[in-house]
Amino acid sequence: MEEKIARFLEFVKEKGGASVVAKKVNKHPQFIYNIEQGKGKPNFETLTTMKEAYPDLDLNWIFTGERMQVPADYKEMEYMKRENNILRALAEAKGVTLPKCEGVANSPKLYDVEGSWGLLSSSYFSPN
Numbered sequence: 001m002e003e004k005i006a007r008f009l010e011f012v013k014e015k016g017g018a019s020v021v022a023k024k025v026n027k028h029p030q031f032i033y034n035i036e037q038g039k040g041k042p043n044f045e046t047l048t049t050m051k052e053a054y055p056d057l058d059l060n061w062i063f064t065g066e067r068m069q070v071p072a073d074y075k076e077m078e079y080m081k082r083e084n085n086i087l088r089a090l091a092e093a094k095g096v097t098l099p100k101c102e103g104v105a106n107s108p109k110l111y112d113v114e115g116s117w118g119l120l121s122s123s124y125f126s127p128n
Contacts, residue, residue, distance in 0.1 A: 005035060007062050008042055015054060025049045 009032075012021045018032035025046075034040040042050075051057050060068045091098050 004062055024053045
């Protein structure tokens with residue numbers, strides 16, 4: 001089996017197998033079974049759809065076998081995104097407009113880069 005296909009199938013297995021992955025990317029599990037049996041290969045559309053469904057899919061690893069270095073653990077980033085959404089909702093409920101993060105349109109900066117967490121204090125959430 002080609003190494004790229006083997007890595008692709010390894011990722012599928014890590015995510016719960018053919019039926020789980022197929023459901024998440026709105027495909028029939030047979031498309032993955034066909035790849036396993038050498039009857040097909042993942043195409044650009046499939047890889048794009050999978051990357052959208054699984055942001056942690058390392059396409060560099062699929063193609064080269066070398067893992068990309070990521071600045072933070074994926075699960076930690078997902079946790080921070082959920083936490084930011086909760087904090088954003090709390091702020092909006094109190095009528096607070098959050099400052100925008102430099103370089104990212106419409107993205108409130110809830111975590112300050114120095115780690116001071118000053119933006120998260122209760123006084124910050126007081127209405128203007």
